[in-house]
Amino acid sequence: MTSITVNGQKRDVKASADTPLLYVLRNELSVMTPKFGCGLAQCGACSVLVDGEEMRACITPISALEGKEVTTVDGLPARWAHQKGLSEDPARLHPVQQAWVDEQVPQCGICQFGMMIKVTELLEHNPKPTDADITEALTTSGPSPHLCRCASYAAIRDGVHRAAKLLAEGASA
Amino acid sequence: MSTAPDQLRPIDIYGASLTQVSRPSLSRRGFLGTGGALVVAMGMLPEMARAAGASLDAAKPASWIEIHADNSFLIRTGKCDFGQSSIYTAYRQIVAEELSVPVEAITTVVSGDTDRTPDGGGTFGLLRNASTNMRKAAAYTREAVLELAALRFGVPRAAVTVHDGVISGGGKTARYGEIVAGQDLRLTIPVAGELTGFIGVQVTGNPPLKRPEDYTVIGQPMMNPIIQPKVSGETVWVGDVKLPGMLHARVIHPATLGSTLTSPGKLDAGAFPGARLVRLGNLLAVVSPDEWQAVQAARAVAEDTQWSAWKGLPGSDKLLDHLQHKADWGQVPASKSPASKGDVAAASAKSHAATYFVPYLKHAPIGPTVSLADVRADGSVTVHTHTQNAQFLRMAVAKMLGKGEDQVVIRTYPGPGHFGRSNGGNAGSEDEAVLLSRELGVPVRVQWMRTDDMQWSTQSSTMYSDIRIGLDGAGMIKTYEATHSGPPMQDDRPIGALLAGLPTIDPPSPINPSFIHTAKMSVADQWIYGKVANVAETGRGTDQIGMKESPIGVGLRDHSMRTPIQFQQNFPREVAISEAATLAGRDALQFRIDHTDDPRVKAVLERLRTESDWDTRPSPAPHASATGEAVVRGRGVSMMLRDNGYWACAAHISVVPATGEVKVERMILVTDPGIVVNPLQLRRQAQAGCLMGISEALHEEVTFDEGTITSTDWQSYPILTMAEVPDLKIVLAPQAGAQIYGQGSESANALAAPAIAGAFLDATGKAARRIPLRPDYVKAMLAV
Numbered sequence: 001m002t003s004i005t006v007n008g009q010k011r012d013v014k015a016s017a018d019t020p021l022l023y024v025l026r027n028e029l030s031v032m033t034p035k036f037g038c039g040l041a042q043c044g045a046c047s048v049l050v051d052g053e054e055m056r057a058c059i060t061p062i063s064a065l066e067g068k069e070v071t072t073v074d075g076l077p078a079r080w081a082h083q084k085g086l087s088e089d090p091a092r093l094h095p096v097q098q099a100w101v102d103e104q105v106p107q108c109g110i111c112q113f114g115m116m117i118k119v120t121e122l123l124e125h126n127p128k129p130t131d132a133d134i135t136e137a138l139t140t141s142g143p144s145p146h147l148c149r150c151a152s153y154a155a156i157r158d159g160v161h162r163a164a165k166l167l168a169e170g171a172s173a
Numbered sequence: 174m175s176t177a178p179d180q181l182r183p184i185d186i187y188g189a190s191l192t193q194v195s196r197p198s199l200s201r202r203g204f205l206g207t208g209g210a211l212v213v214a215m216g217m218l219p220e221m222a223r224a225a226g227a228s229l230d231a232a233k234p235a236s237w238i239e240i241h242a243d244n245s246f247l248i249r250t251g252k253c254d255f256g257q258s259s260i261y262t263a264y265r266q267i268v269a270e271e272l273s274v275p276v277e278a279i280t281t282v283v284s285g286d287t288d289r290t291p292d293g294g295g296t297f298g299l300l301r302n303a304s305t306n307m308r309k310a311a312a313y314t315r316e317a318v319l320e321l322a323a324l325r326f327g328v329p330r331a332a333v334t335v336h337d338g339v340i341s342g343g344g345k346t347a348r349y350g351e352i353v354a355g356q357d358l359r360l361t362i363p364v365a366g367e368l369t370g371f372i373g374v375q376v377t378g379n380p381p382l383k384r385p386e387d388y389t390v391i392g393q394p395m396m397n398p399i400i401q402p403k404v405s406g407e408t409v410w411v412g413d414v415k416l417p418g419m420l421h422a423r424v425i426h427p428a429t430l431g432s433t434l435t436s437p438g439k440l441d442a443g444a445f446p447g448a449r450l451v452r453l454g455n456l457l458a459v460v461s462p463d464e465w466q467a468v469q470a471a472r473a474v475a476e477d478t479q480w481s482a483w484k485g486l487p488g489s490d491k492l493l494d495h496l497q498h499k500a501d502w503g504q505v506p507a508s509k510s511p512a513s514k515g516d517v518a519a520a521s522a523k524s525h526a527a528t529y530f531v532p533y534l535k536h537a538p539i540g541p542t543v544s545l546a547d548v549r550a551d552g553s554v555t556v557h558t559h560t561q562n563a564q565f566l567r568m569a570v571a572k573m574l575g576k577g578e579d580q581v582v583i584r585t586y587p588g589p590g591h592f593g594r595s596n597g598g599n600a601g602s603e604d605e606a607v608l609l610s611r612e613l614g615v616p617v618r619v620q621w622m623r624t625d626d627m628q629w630s631t632q633s634s635t636m637y638s639d640i641r642i643g644l645d646g647a648g649m650i651k652t653y654e655a656t657h658s659g660p661p662m663q664d665d666r667p668i669g670a671l672l673a674g675l676p677t678i679d680p681p682s683p684i685n686p687s688f689i690h691t692a693k694m695s696v697a698d699q700w701i702y703g704k705v706a707n708v709a710e711t712g713r714g715t716d717q718i719g720m721k722e723s724p725i726g727v728g729l730r731d732h733s734m735r736t737p738i739q740f741q742q743n744f745p746r747e748v749a750i751s752e753a754a755t756l757a758g759r760d761a762l763q764f765r766i767d768h769t770d771d772p773r774v775k776a777v778l779e780r781l782r783t784e785s786d787w788d789t790r791p792s793p794a795p796h797a798s799a800t801g802e803a804v805v806r807g808r809g810v811s812m813m814l815r816d817n818g819y820w821a822c823a824a825h826i827s828v829v830p831a832t833g834e835v836k837v838e839r840m841i842l843v844t845d846p847g848i849v850v851n852p853l854q855l856r857r858q859a860q861a862g863c864l865m866g867i868s869e870a871l872h873e874e875v876t877f878d879e880g881t882i883t884s885t886d887w888q889s890y891p892i893l894t895m896a897e898v899p900d901l902k903i904v905l906a907p908q909a910g911a912q913i914y915g916q917g918s919e920s921a922n923a924l925a926a927p928a929i930a931g932a933f934l935d936a937t938g939k940a941a942r943r944i945p946l947r948p949d950y951v952k953a954m955l956a957v
Contacts, residue, residue, distance in 0.1 A: 015465065023465045032413045033406045037539050037589075038623040039468075042887040045539055074406045093405060100404040104396060104853065107256035107861050108590030109403045111539045116404065138895040145894035147887060149539045150256050150590050151864035153898045155857055 004065045006031060007075025008082075017063035022046045024062050025072065033073040033113045037147075044146035047114035048072050054121045054142055073097070073113045076120060084170060095170055096120050099163035107150030115146055119160050127167055134160050184320055188378040189313045189362040191320065211358040213237040213314050214291075237291050237310040237362070237376075238268065240318070244338065244350035246272070246279045251293040251373055252303055253285040253561055256590040257858055257917055258397040259299040260284050263850040264307050267914075270390040271311035271383055274338040274349065285563045285585030292364075293564030294373025295596035297733075300850060300914040301816045305376065310362060312380035317360045321352050369568040369578055371597065371689055385848055385912055394853035403587070411559040411588040412543045412620065419545065419616040421464035422609050423471035424602075425457040426629050427672070429880030431483030431723035438477035445470040453608055455725055456672040460609065460617060468622075484879035485722030486729065493530050493943075495718070496637050502658055505683045505692050505714040512700030515707030517654040521643025525756050529640060529745030530943040533875035534633040535890055536734055540589035541626035546606035547616040554581045554611075558603045559588025559595070565665070566598035570607055573670040573677065592922075593733040594631055597665030597689070601630050605669035627890060628882040629668055631732030632875050634660045635718075636741035640749040643707075648757030650705045650768055655746060658713040661692045662737045664730040671725055680720060681731070692716060697738035698746055699814040703770035729877070735862075736815060736923040744944070747811040747927035751792070752940055760789045761931055762810045762823075773908055774812065777819045777845050781810065784904050785823035785841040792931075793938035799955040802831045806838075809931020811924045817913045818846035820920040822863070824928035825899075828936045830955050833948030837867050837897065837929060843904040846915025852905055855917055859903045862918030866925025868893035872945050 002013045004021075006029060015024045025031040025048075034057045037045030041056040048057045049071040071079055076094035081087065093101070096116045106112050115138070122129055122137040129137070134157055139145040148156070184191040213236050239247040248268055254260050261282055269276040283289050292306050319340065323330040326342040333342035340347050366374040385391075402408045427434070433455050440450040440459065448461040448470040459474055461467040487495035544558040554574065560566050563583040571578040594600050602619040609617040621629070636659030643652035661681035670677045679685050683692045694714035719728025736743070754764035766778050781787070787808065798805045804827045812821045825839035842863055849855055872891045876883045884890035907915065930941040939955050 015463075019465045026413075027464055032410070035410070035540055035589075036412060036543075036620065037541075038887060040623060040886055042623075043539055072406075073404070077405075093401075097404045101396075101401050104400060104857055106397075106400050106403055107857075108538075109256065109400070109408075109587070110410070110589040112404060113406075135895050135898075140896070144887070145896070147539060147892060147894065149537055149865070149892065151861045151868060151893055152857075153864055153893070153895045154860045154901055156895070157898070 002062045002066060004062055004070060005068065006070045007072060008078055013062060015062065018061045020058055021048065021060045021062055021065060021070065022057035025057060031072050031074055035110050035113055037111070041143040043111070043144065044114035044118065044142065045111050047117040047146070049117055049121060052121065052124060054118050056143060073116055076116070094120065095166035096123065096163045099159045099166055103155055103159040103162050105152055105155040105159040107152045111146065111148045115148070115156055118142070118146055119163060122160070123163060123167055128164055129160060131157060184317070186313055186317045186320060186360065187380040189317065189360055189380070191317045191358065191360045194357040194359050209242045209353050209355040209357065211240040211314070211318065211353040211360060213239070213310055213360045213362060237307070238314050240314070240349050240353050242350045242354040244278060244348050246274065247281040247283065248279055248307065249283040249290045250307060251285060251290040251564055252296045252299060253563070253585050254399065254587065255296060255561065257299070258399070258854050259917070261399050262395045262397050262854050263300055264304065266390050266393070266395060266850055267304055267308050268311040270388055271308055272315050272349070273335040276390050276395065278338060285560070287563045287567045287581070287583045292374045293368045293370070294562065295371065295565065296561035297593060297596050298816065298916065300916050304914060308382065309376040309378070309380055312382050313362045314360060316380055318349055318352050322347060325352065369564045371562070371565055373564055391848065391850050392852070395851050397854060408587055411557065411586040412540065414545050414557045414586065416545060416547055416616040419618055420460040420462055420613065421467040422458045422460045422606070422617050422619045423467045423622065424605055424619060424625065425459065425471055425475045425478060426625055427455060427725070428480035429483040430719055430727045430729065431485045431725060431880065432480035433724055435479035435481055438474040440470060440474055444473070450474060451609060451612055453612060453673040455674070456605065456608065456669055458605070458609055460613065483723065485719040486877055486879050487718065488878050489532065489874065489876040492532065492635060493637055496635065496658060500715045502713040502715055505694070508693060508695050508712040510696035510700060510710035513709050517652040517707045517709040519643070519652055519707050521651045522646045523644040523756055524641065525749065525753050526641040527749065527752070527940065527942055529638045529748060531636050531741045531744055532944070533635045533729065534734060534869060534873050535627060535875055535884065536591035536594040536630065536633070537890060537892065538589035538591045538626070541621035541623055542601035542630065543618065543620040544602040544606040545616060545618040546603070546610040548607060548610040550614065552576065552580050554607060555584060556582070556603050556607060557584045557586065558600070559586055560598060560600060560603070561593070561596040562598050566603060569598045569665070569667055569678065570604065573604055573667065573675045574607070574611070575676065592735045593737060596733060597663060599665065599667040601626065601668060604667035608669055608673055624885045627885045631664055631730045633734035633737065634662050634731035634741070638742065638745035640745055642749060642753045644753065644757050648759055650702065650753060652707040653702070653705050654709045656711045656713060657694065657696065657742045659694055659741060660715055660717050660731055662731050662733050663689050664717060664732060665690065666730070668727070671727060680726065681717060683714070683716070695738060696742065698742035701771055701774045701812060701814050702750070702765070702768035704768045736919045739813070739815060740923045743813050743923055744927045744930070748930045748940065748942060751809060751931035751934055755792045755934060758791045760791055762787055763789055765810065765812060773819045773845055774814070776908070777821045777843050777906065778812065780904065780906050781821045781823055781841060781843040784843055784902065787823060792935040794935050797936055797938045798830060799937045799939050800830050802829065804829055805936045807932040807934070807936025809928045809933070809935055811927035811931060813920045813923055815920045816916045818844060818915050818920060820844045820924055822924035822928040824925065824932045826929055826932040826936060828933060828951070830937060833951035833955070835871060835929070835933065835946045835951060837871070837899045839900045840867070840925065841902045841904070842921055842924065843906055844915070844920070845906050845908045847907060847911040847913040849905055849907050849915055855905060855915065856903050858918035859921040860901055862921035863901065863925055864893060864898060866922040867897065867899070867929070870926035870929045870944050870946060871897070872947060874945050
């Protein structure tokens with residue numbers, strides 16, 4: 001039995017310790033936003049935050065996560081509420097999610113869960129990223145570039161800038 | 174409270190029939206509640222009887238449009254969303270426009286599911302022919318309700334009008350919902366076609382359609398309502414569906430595209446308790462209640478599974494040579510384009526002749542195909558999947574199982590986008606899930622791994638083109654001759670059925686009579702240079718590469734992908750036109766304008782010249798170079814006419830000749846697509862389509878050896894990353910008075926490669942007659 005913390009909740013997991021986090025999240029814990037893309041850490045569709053750092057759930061065994069905080073897109077609104085000391089409002093999205101709506105970012109959308117996780121990590125470290133910072137985050141900073149087959153990259157870039165603006169407004173509110 | 178007559182006689186509405194259902198059945202009463210509704214149903218065609226059952230049972234409301242007493246509307250379409258949003262945005266706008274109601278009144282869109290949608294057909298040309306069904310159904314509906322309003326108001330029909338959801342006549346007003354309240358109305362509209370056929374059912378007749386100049390809803394930017402539930406995590410994706418007792422499967426696909434199973438590997442029950450090995454002919458799979466166990470067990474079994482050896486492919490490095498010298502182009506009659514005219518043998522002052530090549534490309538969705546099937550002891554089959562043509566998949570599943578189509582239901586969900594791969598039903602895993610579920614008697618979920626999806630899915634077919642252009646003494650094109658030769662583009666046989674040796678529809682072949690599954694090669698690229706006097710465009714077809722040689726009839730299976738056939742023919746044409754302009758010493762953009770007799774082509778190109786700050790001059794650029802470490806830059810142009818939409822693109826690129834590195838720095842796209850239904854979504858579609866086109870131009874080529882595909886993951890099949898996104902400008906320039914809806918991202922996708930190749934010619938003075946422009950190919954092009 002392994003204990004992991006997912007979106008603020010401590011969860012006991014029956015899966016064997018070598019099981020990649022992605023299968024545990026989706027099949028045992030019903031946390032469905034991390035998606036299976038390649039199983040090879042080559043695309044980023046399965047990305048989650050582990051103690052605030054983006055990791056690829058498809059190759060990360062749960063044994064490596066004992067005592068660590070895992071956040072998925074499902075957990076972003078609560079993460080934001082906690083960071084800002086806001087009340088829990090089920091209708092409120094994290095600024096990155098809201099920006100993805102405002103800028104109409106998704107094409108099919110399957111990669112966007114990993115994109116939003118990576119962008120959340122970026123903005124938590126760098127609240128006003130330049131285009132170069134965004135590119136660096138989504139290409140060279142992790143084990144692979146975050147890939148979008150629909151090539152929604154221009155919309156993603158607009159989304160990041162919009163999210164930065166929403167975050168700044170939220171910060172001053 | 175209804176003042177409508179108790180006994181409504183059938184009213185003819187432009188050939189549709191409006192009736193009151195006098196004795197609602199229990200199930201219908203349950204559906205209607207006490208509110209009342211008007212339900213738009215289709216006229217039953219005799220030939221549809223065989224597909225009857227779930228889809229056509231009126232008690233299960235597979236209607237086109239429903240009007241409810243609370244003034245809300247529901248629409249149903251057999252088409253699905255693959256990220257372009259049209260069925261949730263444009264379709265609602267089109268229906269709202271014809272009904273003259275606010276778009277927000279259309280609260281529900283039911284899509285794809287075979288038991289809940291009326292029309293079938295493939296998800297392609299959504300705003301081309303496919304939207305006609307919704308538009309006509311809405312027009313019939315409006316006319317029917319206005320007839321009822323006239324009865325209620327006691328005025329002639331001609332005295333009744335509708336505006337913004339309010340119906341007026343004789344000083345009285347009512348909303349749609351009030352007209353239908355308390356009644357159970359049925360409008361039966363005339364249709365033709367075949368529900369489970371490739372293009373499905375078409376609404377016929379000619380109800381009056383609103384004039385485009387009166388549009389108030391179409392043309393407005395509209396947000397896509399399914400983005401919010403997607404990014405919040407509420408959406409159930411195809412891979413998220415779970416059923417009680419379901420098993421996870423991993424398929425162990427053959428070693429090559431022609432191997433048969435010699436002996437399955439052993440499943441180590443000690444290491445993988447609960448896992449089972451299933452063999453159905455050459456279809457081999459491991460199932461387990463635990464997904465990670467299924468993954469590991471399948472890997473272990475695959476390692477000591479024996480397959481027969483097979484070599485039946487030319488190898489991707491010898492593909493062009495194979496197509497030119499070994500493929501048989503004689504068994505299918507050649508086709509000529511409608512633009513062919515005059516005598517291309519006429520003497521010319523200067524001539525250009527070259528061969529062009531487009532490799533196999535992959536749809537390469539970010540997530541590999543996944544399906545969940547539930548085959549029950551009572552004979553019913555339900556498949557949960559992500560398909561562009563659910564009714565055609567239903568036909569294929571029934572055929573494979575030897576069952577009636579009425580026993581098969583396909584449910585559709587959002588999934589990883591592909592670009593035509595499943596428009597003939599299957600994307601890859603559906604039939605395997607069905608066969609495994611039938612064998613095991615429990616629901617089975619088949620998730621392909623990345624390698625399965627790269628090696629065992631269909632690909633966009635290759636083509637090579639011989640083009641000869643003759644110039645007259647003034648440097649104008651006198652003759653244009655193009656011969657496009659390629660394997661077919663549409664193999665809709667499910668792979669699991671092939672491996673298990675079960676019935677499928679016929680493969681594409683010279684004798685296949687289906688218009689879509691023929692091996693005959695059409696000329697799909699629409700000619701736009703009408704001033705050229707002598708034109709000959711020919712298409713030549715052949716079999717799929719390796720299919721006949723494969724003992725399992727597989728080989729390289731092909732499938733349409735974004736402007737299929739036209740992509741492969743527009744690239745060579747547009748690059749050759751740029752080369753001809755260079756030969757003539759003329760500017761590539763002006764050269765195109767000088768050869769067209771279509772004012773819309775001219776208008777789009779002139780707008781592109783302005784929007785891209787085009788410097789009018791001949792290519793190559795003054796500082797062009799094919800050698801050296803220094804960066805050289807160039808600009809190129811391309812043009813496509815598709816579905817009455819005019820698209821032009823300018824690309825600005827840099828090249829480092831010594832390293833062969835090509836970088837796209839700026840792209841400008843101008844389109845006159847006809848009526849722009851939703852400018853917000855069209856702009857996003859065009860952006861992404863254009864960027865995917867850059868991906869294909871710079872990176873993409875399916876590699877294979879003599880037996881199997883060797884592009885197996887994102888390293889061996891790289892696609893564009895954020896680091897390569899250029900400055901991108903999209904200009905929507907619809908022609909005033911357009912009467913036809915404009916399509917979205919397909920053409921934007923096709924334009925990038927020829928514009929980039931034109932820019933390469935400008936920057937280096939050398940031609941790029943193939944894609945991708947990756948460093949090793951570029952260095953070879955520069956060394957010529």
